[in-house]
Amino acid sequence: MECADYGITRALERDNLNLNPLQRGGVLPAAARKALYExxxxxxxxxxxxxxxxxxxxxxxxxxxxxxxxxxxxxxxxxxxxxxxxxxxxxxxxxxxxxxxxxxxxxxxxxxxxxxxxxxxxxxxxxxxxxxxxxxxxxxxxxxxxxxxxxxxxxxxxxxxxxxxxxxxxxxxxxxxxxxxxxxxxxxxxxxxxxxxxxxxxxxxxxxxxxxxxxxxxxxxxxxxxxxxxxxxxxxxxxxxxxxxxxxxxxxxxxxxxxxxxxxxxxxxxxxVSRWDDEIKKTRKLVSELEEMGGIRQIGKRPKEHDLVRFETPVFHDIASSHPRKGFFLYEELKKRRIVGIRRGQTKWFKCSVYGMTDGQVQYVIDSFREIIEKNRN
Amino acid sequence: MECADYGITRALERDNLNLNPLQRGGVLPAAARKALYExxxxxxxxxxxxxxxxxxxxxxxxxxxxxxxxxxxxxxxxxxxxxxxxxxxxxxxxxxxxxxxxxxxxxxxxxxxxxxxxxxxxxxxxxxxxxxxxxxxxxxxxxxxxxxxxxxxxxxxxxxxxxxxxxxxxxxxxxxxxxxxxxxxxxxxxxxxxxxxxxxxxxxxxxxxxxxxxxxxxxxxxxxxxxxxxxxxxxxxxxxxxxxxxxxxxxxxxxxxxxxxxxxxxxxxxxxVSRWDDEIKKTRKLVSELEEMGGIRQIGKRPKEHDLVRFETPVFHDIASSHPRKGFFLYEELKKRRIVGIRRGQTKWFKCSVYGMTDGQVQYVIDSFREIIEKNRN
Ligand SMILES: Cc1ncc(COP(=O)(O)O)c(C=O)c1O
Ligand SMILES: Cc1ncc(COP(=O)(O)O)c(C=O)c1O
CATH class of the missing domain: 3.40.640.10 (Type I PLP-dependent aspartate aminotransferase-like (Major domain))
Known part of the structure; x- marks a missing residue:
């Protein structure tokens, strides 16, 4: 019997910044990579x-x-x-x-x-x-x-x-x-x-x-x-x-x-875990900078006490309504910038997390959202 | 808090021939090692x-x-x-x-x-x-x-x-x-x-x-x-x-x-799975050669239709009774020859499997048992 090609590669996490909250806390440190080998x-x-x-x-x-x-x-x-x-x-x-x-x-x-x-x-x-x-x-x-x-x-x-x-x-x-x-x-x-x-x-x-x-x-x-x-x-x-x-x-x-x-x-x-406060700071920075762009609002308790953030994003939904790529534009614009983890086609709201990212990476994510808005806002 | 050293290395399978039936069928081929990495x-x-x-x-x-x-x-x-x-x-x-x-x-x-x-x-x-x-x-x-x-x-x-x-x-x-x-x-x-x-x-x-x-x-x-x-x-x-x-x-x-x-x-x-018959041949060879040494008997249905073999081994039990290392001798003699997977101290009987081993490795296992018997038999 012939087996199909199951496509058993996963470059997503290697090649991109992944905003999917589900994946942020499960990335292995080097010691665990070694354990996997052993x-x-x-x-x-x-x-x-x-x-x-x-x-x-x-x-x-x-x-x-x-x-x-x-x-x-x-x-x-x-x-x-x-x-x-x-x-x-x-x-x-x-x-x-x-x-x-x-x-x-x-x-x-x-x-x-x-x-x-x-x-x-x-x-x-x-x-x-x-x-x-x-x-x-x-x-x-x-x-x-x-x-x-x-x-x-x-x-x-x-x-x-x-x-x-x-x-x-x-x-x-x-x-x-x-x-x-x-x-x-x-x-x-x-x-x-x-x-x-x-x-x-x-x-x-x-x-x-x-x-x-x-x-x-x-x-x-x-x-x-x-x-x-x-x-x-x-x-x-x-x-x-x-x-x-x-x-x-x-x-x-x-x-x-x-x-x-x-x-x-x-x-x-x-x-x-002993550095949890730093994570909260990063998350709050993300929230305040994104909200400042207008048309983005954090849903859930304020101020954030966890890295998982849900945003309502009418700004992206507005853009989608007249964008040639419709709802796909956000995913594609992010993807071009090597940012993933927000579902394809979704623009009304999304969940994201910058848990474990460096300050530079968080800034890059913020700047990318700003660029996408500035470039596309009607 | 300080974590203990958990000893997360496993050289057993790399450095030895493992006769433990539990481990013979779970060894990863290269493609699965790659999947683990990905x-x-x-x-x-x-x-x-x-x-x-x-x-x-x-x-x-x-x-x-x-x-x-x-x-x-x-x-x-x-x-x-x-x-x-x-x-x-x-x-x-x-x-x-x-x-x-x-x-x-x-x-x-x-x-x-x-x-x-x-x-x-x-x-x-x-x-x-x-x-x-x-x-x-x-x-x-x-x-x-x-x-x-x-x-x-x-x-x-x-x-x-x-x-x-x-x-x-x-x-x-x-x-x-x-x-x-x-x-x-x-x-x-x-x-x-x-x-x-x-x-x-x-x-x-x-x-x-x-x-x-x-x-x-x-x-x-x-x-x-x-x-x-x-x-x-x-x-x-x-x-x-x-x-x-x-x-x-x-x-x-x-x-x-x-x-x-x-x-x-x-x-x-x-x-x-398509080569299962070869595995049975290897297993039956192991059984017949070990039984020929005397004082070893395969338990369970005969002839073997599976690689897991249980042996009664009065020959090893006899040796243990007068050996300076007592029941540990078998484990230690095997270990010296880089063969593992038989429980330390056990000499009356054991379970083993040569599933997936090459003919040369099976022969080496057989020869090792023979040597151990010849060297130690009273
Ligand atoms: C709050 C909550 N509980 C449970 C789970 C499920 O966790 P697990 O996959 O470990 O069962 C999730 C996963 O998304 C979760 O968000
Ligand atoms: C006959 C039999 N069934 C079930 C099991 C358990 O298998 P698993 O670890 O996949 O639950 C074993 C494990 O030794 C077994 O020998």
């Missing part, structure tokens, strides 16, 4: 396994998990395949089909899918809507109290930073509310862990999930699941028949290269 | 995603899945995180808590864990026991009929080739029995798909799962789930709220490097 083959992390991935000492998965637990201030940590698989595991361990959970209105689709796969009912805490889309702890409390009057709420899920507006929620306050009501809280840190400080116990959450490929400079798919000690028995329950094996992990999870990259990247991630 | 960063396969991983065209995940479906003669194929995650998904989609499934007595622990995580009852088809440990279709039929008298059997699982004895089961015959009784059959091909020909429709199975890191020359974790068209609605059911997203896949599964390696390796895998 641990590329099959079950590469399993050479010295005695039955438990989290206890492997060569490479030192065990000390890595200790460091990671420290880093996120959790009592126990496991790697999972991603944030969504972590959410699924928590829901699966805590809930039964038909149970009700509460989630914020900015939750990622994977929160909904994890719940749907577990046959759970989601009651939603609405955001404040346009233009801030804020999730207020007060609203969370109201919904939680209201639902708790009717049914037993098995779990509360809060998106620490959402993927639509890049809003950072007040997790401490929501955790206080949940604790008071006796509802365990799962904090979805896919967009925060590895970018900004996340401290499970300080926040007061019961569980956190993180995403290695999204925000921890790791090869996908890999994620992090952290928990308080009181949940270990539930979440890390062992098999009756295979004593060493944890059921929710199906024995073991990330048995290969992505884990090696997550491990190799941890020192880099620890360091970059 | 697709190392984060969500690398998601640049051009319009909401469905299996429909991504750059890289051409869509045509890859078409070719893969062809290769394993399935109507629909998805990538999953591994064989176990594929088994979990099938059980989760077909069964409810408390349901009963039937599985063979040589099933991998991950079959048990997938069932346990789904709260399923497993009824086991016993093997013939020592020394062949064969799973006979007749025994499968008896158990199935017996259980079906009492409860509704929701699924039958058969290990195509098991990981303890490397026995190839008569999947066609078991499939015939299952079909006759109206019980869907899931064939666990973790040790077969990518090594020997696996044809879902020819066999008559409803589902097959494969393991990329174990047998398909891919970086872990990645697996393959193939099915007949009549199961697509059940297994690939879409979310009510997010129309494009498949619930059992949590939207998407392998979002990164392992998928790129699986794709890059497919032509290599297709080619090597």
């Amino acid at each position: 641990f590329g083959d099959g079950y590469s992390v399993c050479d010295y396994c005695a039955g438990r991935l989290d206890q492997v000492t060569r490479p030192a998965v065990n000390s890595f998990l200790d460091d990671l637990a420290d880093f996120i201030d959790a009592d126990a940590v496991r790697t999972v395949h991603g944030a969504r698989e972590g959410k699924f595991a928590v829901m699966h361990a805590l809930c039964e089909a038909g149970d009700t959970i509460v989630a914020d209105g900015n939750a990622h689709y994977t929160t909904h899918l994890a719940a749907e796969r577990n046959n759970l009912e989601i009651v939603e805490v609405p955001s404040t809507g346009y233009p801030d889309y804020e999730i207020k702890p007060e609203a969370y409390r109201e919904v939680l109290e209201d639902v708790a009057d009717r049914v037993d709420v098995k779990l509360a899920v809060l998106t620490h930073v959402d993927g639509n507006y890049g809003n950072l929620t007040d997790a401490e306050e929501v955790a206080r509310i949940c604790r008071k009501m006796g509802v365990p809280l799962l904090l979805n840190c896919a967009y925060s862990m590895g970018r900004l400080p996340v401290k499970l116990r300080e926040i007061g959450a019961d569980f956190v999930v993180g995403s290695g490929h999204k925000s921890m400079a790791a090869s996908g798919p890999i994620g992090v699941l952290g928990m308080r000690s009181e949940w270990e028995d539930t979440l890390l329950r062992r098999s009756g028949r295979h004593e060493k094996k944890e059921i929710e992990m199906l024995g073991c999870t990330s048995r290969g290269a992505p884990l090696a990259t997550l491990m190799a990247s941890l020192p880099h991630v620890v360091e970059r | 697709f190392g960063d984060g969500y690398s396969v998601c640049d051009y995603c319009a909401g469905r991983l299996d429909q991504v065209t750059r890289p051409a995940v869509n045509s890859f899945l078409d070719d893969l479906a062809d290769f394993i003669d399935a109507d629909a194929v998805r990538t999953v995180h591994g064989a176990r995650e594929g088994k979990f998904a099938v059980m989760h989609a077909l069964c409810e808590a408390g349901d009963t499934i039937v599985a063979d007595g040589n099933a991998h622990y991950t079959t048990h864990l997938a069932a346990e995580r789904n709260n399923l009852e497993i009824v086991e088809v016993p093997s013939t026991g020592y020394p062949d440990y064969e799973i006979k279709p007749e025994a499968y039929r008896e158990v199935l009929e017996d259980v079906a008298d009492r409860v509704d059997v929701k699924l039958a699982v058969l290990t195509h080739v098991d990981g303890n004895y490397g026995n190839l089961t008569d999947a066609e015959e078991v499939a015939r029995i299952c079909r006759k009784m109206g019980v869907p059959l899931l064939l666990n091909c973790a040790y077969s798909m990518g090594r020997l020909p696996v044809k879902l429709r020819e066999i008559g199975a409803d589902f097959v799962v494969g393991s990329g890191h174990k047998s398909m020359a891919a970086s872990g974790p990645i697996g393959v789930l193939g099915m007949r068209s009549e199961w697509e609605d059940t297994l690939l059911r879409r979310s009510g709220r997010h129309e494009k997203k498949e619930i059992e896949m949590l939207g998407c599964t392998s979002r990164g490097a392992p998928l790129a390696t699986l794709m890059a390796s497919l032509p290599h895998v297709v080619e090597r």
Whole structure:
């Protein structure tokens, strides 16, 4: 049989500045590139396994998990395949089909899918809507109290930073509310862990999930699941028949290269999280300079507390209406300048991030947008 | 915070001949090494995603899945995180808590864990026991009929080739029995798909799962789930709220490097499967030459139809009893000769595989065992 040509090259990230928020936090540092080379083959992390991935000492998965637990201030940590698989595991361990959970209105689709796969009912805490889309702890409390009057709420899920507006929620306050009501809280840190400080116990959450490929400079798919000690028995329950094996992990999870990259990247991630304030400065500069151009407006909470920015861009939509390339002009103008990551044909609004870029690169992005506007504005 | 040194190097596979069956089928060919380099960063396969991983065209995940479906003669194929995650998904989609499934007595622990995580009852088809440990279709039929008298059997699982004895089961015959009784059959091909020909429709199975890191020359974790068209609605059911997203896949599964390696390796895998007979010849040569040395006996079905071989080795156990290094001598003698993959301290029996080795390497392994015996035999 003949295989097609699958086009397995990816020059996008090498040759361009990528504004796609999804890709900014997953770029590998040199150490992780080396780990990929070393641990590329099959079950590469399993050479010295005695039955438990989290206890492997060569490479030192065990000390890595200790460091990671420290880093996120959790009592126990496991790697999972991603944030969504972590959410699924928590829901699966805590809930039964038909149970009700509460989630914020900015939750990622994977929160909904994890719940749907577990046959759970989601009651939603609405955001404040346009233009801030804020999730207020007060609203969370109201919904939680209201639902708790009717049914037993098995779990509360809060998106620490959402993927639509890049809003950072007040997790401490929501955790206080949940604790008071006796509802365990799962904090979805896919967009925060590895970018900004996340401290499970300080926040007061019961569980956190993180995403290695999204925000921890790791090869996908890999994620992090952290928990308080009181949940270990539930979440890390062992098999009756295979004593060493944890059921929710199906024995073991990330048995290969992505884990090696997550491990190799941890020192880099620890360091970059300590420079989070610089990232915020860069982001705010981007926002203020773009807004100054006119016809561009940042949506979501102000001022920005995260690198993911959503802009409404009537200026580009106006240009598109009379441009010979129509809606494609923006993508093409950016592409000419080696800037990518904004969807082809989209001009009304876009999401972007300059996370991890140098000041010079951020300036170049700003200047490029200015040039495109000046050149094309009617 | 200071991170420990995790020792993220892996010279084992570079510097030695590795007899560990778990690692023989996961070694990357050059094309997959290149894919790893290209697709190392984060969500690398998601640049051009319009909401469905299996429909991504750059890289051409869509045509890859078409070719893969062809290769394993399935109507629909998805990538999953591994064989176990594929088994979990099938059980989760077909069964409810408390349901009963039937599985063979040589099933991998991950079959048990997938069932346990789904709260399923497993009824086991016993093997013939020592020394062949064969799973006979007749025994499968008896158990199935017996259980079906009492409860509704929701699924039958058969290990195509098991990981303890490397026995190839008569999947066609078991499939015939299952079909006759109206019980869907899931064939666990973790040790077969990518090594020997696996044809879902020819066999008559409803589902097959494969393991990329174990047998398909891919970086872990990645697996393959193939099915007949009549199961697509059940297994690939879409979310009510997010129309494009498949619930059992949590939207998407392998979002990164392992998928790129699986794709890059497919032509290599297709080619090597066509040379399976040569692998069997090598394995049988290993068995006959080792058995000729005396005090070594192949366990499991004879003659070998798979590269995984389990040997009983009283000769090494005898030596260990009076050797100054006790049970460690075998490991150490092999290590000196740059042969690894047999557990340290183990001399009563071991599992090994020479899959993918050249004839010269196989001869070297054989000669090494002979030398070790001659040098140490009392
Ligand atoms: C807020 C949020 N949660 C979860 C996810 C999914 O992360 P993963 O791919 O690790 O499951 C995303 C990805 O876009 C996200 O933005
Ligand atoms: C027969 C069998 N099934 C399943 C597995 C697990 O495969 P995966 O790691 O892809 O889940 C193994 C691994 O050893 C195996 O031998």
